[in-house]
Amino acid sequence: MPINKILPSKRAKSAVAAVMAAVMVGTASLLPSGTPAPVTLAVDHLIKPWEGLHTRAYLDIVKVPTICYGETKGVKLGQTKTVAQCEIMLITRVTDDYYQPLTKCIAGFTKMPVSVQASMISGAYNFGVGGMCGSSAARLARAGQYQAACEAQTAWNKAGGRVVNGLVKRREMGDAQRIGEAELCVSGLSR
Numbered sequence: 232m233p234i235n236k237i238l239p240s241k242r243a244k245s246a247v248a249a250v251m252a253a254v255m256v257g258t259a260s261l262l263p264s265g266t267p268a269p270v271t272l273a274v275d276h277l278i279k280p281w282e283g284l285h286t287r288a289y290l291d292i293v294k295v296p297t298i299c300y301g302e303t304k305g306v307k308l309g310q311t312k313t314v315a316q317c318e319i320m321l322i323t324r325v326t327d328d329y330y331q332p333l334t335k336c337i338a339g340f341t342k343m344p345v346s347v348q349a350s351m352i353s354g355a356y357n358f359g360v361g362g363m364c365g366s367s368a369a370r371l372a373r374a375g376q377y378q379a380a381c382e383a384q385t386a387w388n389k390a391g392g393r394v395v396n397g398l399v400k401r402r403e404m405g406d407a408q409r410i411g412e413a414e415l416c417v418s419g420l421s422r
Contacts, residue, residue, distance in 0.1 A: 233385040233413065235403050243410045243418035246276045247346050266322065267341075269348030270330050272415070274321060277353035280409040281401050287311050292390050301356065329355045336364035338373050346419020347377050350384060350412040357401070358387045381416035 250272045282301035288310040291297040296306040299317035302324065312320070329352050334340045340348060351372065355363040363369055366387075371380035385402040388394050405411035 233382050233403055234388070234399055237382050237385070237403060237413045237417055239418040239420070240404075240410070240414050243276075243346075243415045246410060246415065247272065247419040250275070251345065266326065267330060269345045269352055270322070270326050272345060272349035273352040273356070274325055276410055277349060277412055277415060278321070278325065278356055281353075281357075284314065284317060286314065286317065292395065325352060325356060329360060332360045333363065336360070337369050340372075343372055344377060344419045344421075346416050347372055347380060349419075350381060350416035353412050354384050354387060354402075362387070377420050378417060381413045381420075384416070385413050 250268055254268045254271065279300055284300060285298055288296050288298040288306050288308050290308070291301075291303070295303050296308050296310075297303050298306045298310055299312055300321045302317075302320055304324070330348075333348075333351060333355060337351070340351075351363055351368065354368070366383065368380045368384040371377075371383055385399075388398040388402050390398060400406050400409075400411060402413060403411045404414045
């Protein structure tokens with residue numbers, strides 16, 4: 232379970248409201264039109280801020296070649312991408328390889344609160360679709376226990392077998408500049 236208390240925040244509520252308003256009027260970020268709201272929320276408010284942009288490939292914390300916004304698929308050290316290539320790669324991968332599979336493995340996924348979907352998309356992007364589909368968070372979300380699902384996802388706070396402070400922050404309440412996944416998740420729930 233979480234190391235810290237998981238609470239809704241003004242900044243996360245504002246992020247959810249802004250994405251939903253932008254989707255309603257058709258101006259959601261710079262993402263292609265028709266991008267699902269939870270994908271927009273995950274990309275703009277969770278994935279990009281936590282992954283950061285690297286246009287030259289590097290080795291991540293577990294020594295995997297990584298580029299752009301945390302992309303590892305087919306990446307080789309020395310490889311470079313433009314910002315535009317990174318943006319296209321991110322939205323395509325998140326939609327096709329994370330969002331779509333989650334809609335298939337988590338019954339009722341698209342009917343869940345957008346904040347729950349976004350946090351699960353971000354989690355899957357970071358630790359894998361298989362991990363998310365088989366997780367306690369997914370089981371609890373399927374049962375409509377969204378607060379518990381938001382908290383259960385915080386267990387994914389390890390890399391290389393040890394708890395990593397940056398992952399605790401990413402999974403829980405974030406830091407001064409970035410919203411945490413659980414923080415966003417619970418901020419979109421009706422209270």
